[in-house]
Amino acid sequence: MLETIVSVQLPVGEHLMIQKNRFTPLTSIPACKRICVVTGIHGDELEGQYTAWKLAAILNQHQEQLRGIVDIYPALNPLGINSICRGIPLCDLDMNRIFPGHSDGPVSEFVAHQIIKDLSGADVCVDIHASNIFLRELPQVRVSQEMADTLVPLAGYLNMDFIWINASATVLESTLAHSLNSTGTPTLVVEMGVGMRITQSYGDQLLDGIFSLMAHLGIWAGEVPDVRTPIISTDGNVSFANANTSGIFLPTVSHLAQVQKGDPLGLVVNPLTGETCETVFSPASGLLFTLREYPVVYNGSLIARVLGDTP
Amino acid sequence: MKKQVLFQVETPYREALDVTAYQFGGEEKSVAVVGALRGNEIQQMYTCALLIRTLKRLEEEHRLSSACGILVVPCVNHFSMNIGRRFWAVDNTDINRMFPGYSGGETTQRIAASLFEVISPYQYGIQFASFYLPGDFLPHCRMMDTGYQNLQDAADFGLPYIILRKPQPYDTTTLNYNWQIWNTSAVSLYTKETDCVDEATALQAVNATLRFLSKRGFLLDPPTECALPNIVQEEQLITVLSQAGGIFVRKHVPGDQVARGEVLAEVLDTGTAEIKSQVLAPAGGQVFFSHKAQLIGEHEVAFRLI
Structure with a gap:
């Protein structure tokens, strides 16, 4: 059932609407559990669109297997997705930096407030992100250190390759996930793939994970596949490689390669002069789980992240 | 005056x-002034330029104290300004959400770190800043309520209002907040405009800065006297939201005194020009902020009243 959770008049003959699709059991089940699958906070991150579509398609066909409520929110920033804009086109703000919003705030904060209101109380929320357009990411769940005890066991069901427990920077306090987690709605942040693209294999992998999590919560009675055992790691095991010059980045390794500390990861080159400005080296030995996708780089651009081998 | 690439x-x-920065006086690290961190902050860059022109003259006339050093950085982000973008033109990140910066991080983190390394040792920090809501303000000083703020410093600018803001999580990476945390007394000055020049309020901000310099003894001229400012907690401002979307016709501008129930603006239907909604003052007071764009959506901040 389609529901509009917030609607605001735009200046000329149109509404900004955020919609969800609610799936419920065929017969009423008292005190059943609820999972929310949300995506599209950043208008340039489309990986979650495939997962949302396929989840809805399967639930449309197999509603008889439902034992709880599934709410799917494919576009929390519909104007952004519609216009290929990462932030909110109305104000150029990053929507994932304005939660929990405010009922009396400007429209962006009001919308954020309404979203929180609708999601609050769910038994679990899965917030699907792609990477931005610059980086390609291994399918992973990101969990803040203070929520790790609650979230890591749930994240294990999601069939992701990696659970990254990271220390929360202050700015992350204004994200959707932090706002929900800090008010008692467990929220898992999935990052996978790359911005402006859909990697269907990653979407299928996550979909298996969502059904596995639903089965664990008693929301899904159908069969679920076995899920992979993720690597669980903290910040201490993740090393970063940044460019120190500007130019065009040409990788010399593949995403997800096993690399050794000091291995070349790629070149930064100058197409005008023919110079090689820099060779970027791996800062550690391990799995290259993040790799630069967008070739233009500046001094400081993130090139890669390496998940260090466990000693 | 010494011009130097930072x-x-x-x-x-x-x-x-x-x-680029412009240095006045001696080597003391007395006052650092920062203008445009965003590509649309033309008024903030212009205000710095007026200040630089004035300080150059004052220095030539030996009216600056020899015991002070003043650094003015008019524009940090002309990379974006030159191509009409507000934030860092590559990844749309905001330099004013990157402080204190990180020299080993992403590009805007490195820019913030390079700038902060230069300006953080100064005793006083002044930022000509802009607000994220588009509209007109009454010129005012703004301070973060971190517990480290010194209201007297803001009062010495002589502007009629000081807005005290309790920092939200997203404020903790701004220049103003980090200056305070790292022991610089920081004040942000807001003028009427952002992406176009308003001569009158730019001059008002320059004069306010000169008054502050006089009060601290950095400028040898005696300070002009002015009335005590009103100190307002930001949450005390009355927000007036639009009830409909359409063409915004404002009837009052910042500085106007309004009575309870007075029509502040009308929202017209974009197809018929009929009045769809009136924006009414929920209380009497002075208009502090008003929406300026000709179009407005529902639930936008149309006015803020003191």
């Missing part, structure tokens, strides 16, 4: 971004 950012296909 640091340089190499960028592909364009000239390097030279972040």
Whole structure:
């Protein structure tokens, strides 16, 4: 059932609407559990669109297997997705930096407030992100250190390759996930793939994970596949490689390669002069789980992240 | 006056971004002034330029104290300004959400770190800042309520209002907040405009800065006297939201005194020009902020009243 959770008049003959699709059991089940699958906070991150579509398609066909409520929110920033804009086109703000919003705030904060209101109380929320357009990411769940005890066991069901427990920077306090987690709605942040693209294999992998999590919560009675055992790691095991010059980045390794500390990861080159400005080296030995996708780089651009081998 | 490049950012296909500062007086680290961190902060850059012109004259006339050093950085982000973008033109990140910066991080983190390394040792920090809501303000001083703020410093600018803001999580990476945390007494000055020049309020901000310099003894001229400012907690401002979307016709501008129930603006239907909604003052007071764009959506901040 389609529901509009917030609607605001735009200046000329149109509404900004955020919609969800609610799936419920065929017969009423008292005190059943609820999972929310949300995506599209950043208008340039489309990986979650495939997962949302396929989840809805399967639930449309197999509603008889439902034992709880599934709410799917494919576009929390519909104007952004519609216009290929990462932030909110109305104000150029990053929507994932304005939660929990405010009922009396400007429209962006009001919308954020309404979203929180609708999601609050769910038994679990899965917030699907792609990477931005610059980086390609291994399918992973990101969990803040203070929520790790609650979230890591749930994240294990999601069939992701990696659970990254990271220390929360202050700015992350204004994200959707932090706002929900800090008010008692467990929220898992999935990052996978790359911005402006859909990697269907990653979407299928996550979909298996969502059904596995639903089965664990008693929301899904159908069969679920076995899920992979993720690597669980903290910040201490993740090393970063940044460019120190500007130019065009040409990788010399593949995403997800096993690399050794000091291995070349790629070149930064100058197409005008023919110079090689820099060779970027791996800062550690391990799995290259993040790799630069967008070739233009500046001094400081993130090139890669390496998940260090466990000693 | 000494003009110096503080640091340089190499960028592909364009000239390097030279972040330039103008130094007055001696080597003391007394006052640092920062203008445009965003590409649309033309008024803030212009205000700095007026200040630089004035300080140059004052220095030539030996009216600056020899015991002070003043650094003015008019524009940090002309990389974006030159191509009409508000935030860092590559990844749309905001330099004013990157402080204190990180020299080993992403590009805007490195820019923030390079700038902060130069300006953080100063005793006083002044930022000509802009607000994220588009509209007109009454000129005012703004301070973060971190517990480290010194209201007297804001009062010495002589502007009629000081807004005290309790920092939200997203404020903790701004220049103003980090200056305070790192022991610089920081004040942000807001004038009427952002992406176009308003001569009158730019001059008002320059005069306010000169008054502050006089009060601290950095400028040898005696300070002009002015009334005590009103100190307002930001949450005390009355927000007036629009009830409909359409063409925004405002009837009052910042500075106007309004009575309870008075029509502040009308929202017209974009098809018929009929009045769809009136924006009414929920209380009497002075207009502090007003929406300026000709179009408005529902639930936008149309006015803020004191």
